[in-house]
Amino acid sequence: MYYFDYAYTGKGTTKVKSKTGTKVKKAPSCKNRFHYITRTAHYKNHKDNLHEKVEFVKSGNMPSFAEKRPDLFWEATHNYERKNARTAASQVIALPKELTVQQRIELAEALIKKFTEEFNFPYTAAIHNHTGEIGGQDQPHLHIMYCERSVDEHNRTAEQFFSRYNDKDPASGGAQKITPDVRGKGKTIINEMRVDTEVIINEHLEKYAPTKIVNIKGIDVEVPNTVSCLHHEDYNRIHGTNLKPVPMIPKSLLRLDPDLTFRDKDKNAAYQAKLAERERAINEVNDLREYNNYQLYEHYYLETKARLAADQSASRAEIMRTASESQRCSALEACKYFQELPQTPLIARVLELSAIEDKPQHNIREYIEAIKQKQYAIIDVLKNEANEPTIQASITALSNDLKTYQIFENKGYIRDQHERNLLKLDREFVQNWLDDLATCNSNDLLDRQESTVKNQQENSKNNREIDKEIDNSPRPDF
Incomplete structure (x- = not known):
């Protein structure tokens, strides 16, 4: 059309x-x-x-x-x-x-x-x-x-x-x-x-x-670049699609200045109502355009999605293999891929907590807790800013945490049942996330509704109480 x-x-x-x-x-x-x-x-x-x-x-x-x-x-x-x-x-x-x-x-x-x-x-x-x-x-x-x-x-x-x-x-x-x-x-x-x-x-x-790029459900899809003289109803009848008409938005509405305000309360309220109508109309047009693109190019979208999934799976598998074969490093070194990303507040928080984790702690439980706080920050990134670079950065950082846990056990730093329970919970938590990251796409992570903060609070309440007065475990020396 x-x-x-x-x-x-x-x-x-x-x-x-x-x-x-x-x-x-x-x-x-x-x-x-x-x-x-x-x-x-x-x-x-x-x-x-x-x-x-x-x-x-x-x-x-x-x-x-x-x-x-x-x-x-x-x-x-x-x-x-x-x-x-x-x-x-x-x-x-x-x-x-x-x-x-x-x-x-x-x-x-x-x-x-x-x-x-x-x-x-x-x-x-x-x-x-x-x-x-x-x-x-x-x-x-x-x-x-x-x-x-x-x-x-x-x-x-x-x-x-x-x-x-x-x-x-x-x-x-x-x-x-x-x-x-x-x-x-x-x-x-x-x-x-x-x-x-x-x-x-x-x-x-x-x-x-001969081809063009359209974005469908967050994926750039290369499709044939052709036009049709058919009205959408005729196109639907011939090709079996379900295209919907996209309304035209008046220029007078589109060209409103979103930053404009008025001192007069009633005048400002009326203008804000127009801006709300503008936003609603724009959202409707964008939704219809994406819907129609899916109707037109579903086959190409599914092919591209499958190819990207295969490429991502291979890439992540290689990252996991490299991470598993490498030696344990400091938390900041393990977060090197986060350092290469645009520094959003959430990513900056991961790096800040990694630096804290690398500082000497008083005992094993404080080390475990410092690692856990950094992991919560990583999960926040995954739930709010998930994309292939942040997923790959998370895999490298979390894989390093598993090696740290293994060193705790191998060197005899874990002395009582409570510490063993903490380590078991944390290892399972990290492994579950690594299993998910091996195959999931970014939309799966962004759609998750559970609250990291809530999980953190529950985990702390039920399993993560630290009694410093009776904690005589040795201080790990890496």
């Missing part, structure tokens, strides 16, 4: 619906539209220029009276075309953002040629591009406006060009007007135009950008 709009600009009046009813206004002129898409005259400093840039402008097939002066042509169209006549046909076509500016221009020229060359229609076209308010990606689109009067070999004045065509003596009349009805297509022409546009866009995508 892609955006394609086809409309007419005409002389006369148009009806506009408003809160107070239907109003009759002057129809927008083709002259005004020309200046809008080219950003000339009174549109040179238009407010839309703050959000949008013009990448390409081209006019062609101009009659002799307006050669190299498209502004004169569209002014003449507005002045001399008969009353209530159509002055221009207009198309707005979304262009693929995966193409470069030059590739978009090449595509635009192919589309212009398709819709204007056969009957030598005078045209003006422009590519506009702005950053999307949702997602922050480029939104390039092509404007084409063309007059349905065919330019032939006869030279005419501006006034004559727009007079009635004389089929018996073309030189004495105006230029022939070739409308969809004259071509025998009527309203069905828009369907033909959409199909032609699909074919041309897909040809250029195949040439320059």
Whole structure:
């Protein structure tokens, strides 16, 4: 699916619906539209220029009276075309953002040629591009406006060009007007135009950008880069999908300033309500886009997910093998991968507690407790900032803890049953997490609902009471 709009600009009046009813206004002129898409005259400093840039402008097939002066042509169209006549046909076509500016221009020229060359229609076209308010990606689109009067070999004045065509003596009349009805297509022409546009866009995508990346459920998936002219309901019927329509959010809502506040309490409350509506609308659009992407690319998503899982499993297995074969090191050395990550408060806490663990403790129980506090910090990272780098860093750090526990036993530091129980609980805790980390994905960890703080409190209450007065265990010496 892609955006394609086809409309007419005409002389006369148009009806506009408003809160107070239907109003009759002057129809927008083709002259005004020309200046809008080219950003000339009174549109040179238009407010839309703050959000949008013009990448390409081209006019062609101009009659002799307006050669190299498209502004004169569209002014003449507005002045001399008969009353209530159509002055221009207009198309707005979304262009693929995966193409470069030059590739978009090449595509635009192919589309212009398709819709204007056969009957030598005078045209003006422009590519506009702005950053999307949702997602922050480029939104390039092509404007084409063309007059349905065919330019032939006869030279005419501006006034004559727009007079009635004389089929018996073309030189004495105006230029022939070739409308969809004259071509025998009527309203069905828009369907033909959409199909032609699909074919041309897909040809250029195949040439320059045959695949694209879409993010589905947190995974970047490479998929074929094609467009379809079908409405989502027709696409669903043909392909068995369940695509849903994505609503358009008004610019007036999208461009609200989230940081703006007002001193007036009522005015500020009303503005905050609009911001809440904006956020709701944006979330709805994002959810629908991801849902539709899954409908379109489920097969590619599942393939990518399986491949990533296999790669992650192999990578983690190698990390676990390396960790198990290496010698026990200090807590900070074991957290070297955490040191290479962006230093969020949670990761900084892991490193802080690792440094505390490495300091001399009074007895074995204080060592065990220091190790445990660091482990809780690691689990907090996994539950809030889980990704492949944090998972791999956690595997290395926790594997080192198992070696530390083994040294405690081998060197006879564990002297009573309470210490043995503590060590057994901690070893099982670490081993269970390592088993989970060997196969889980980051979403599994982020979705866990149990509270680390609650577990810490329960563990301390039931199993981790330290009576320093009776603890005469030796101080470990590494």
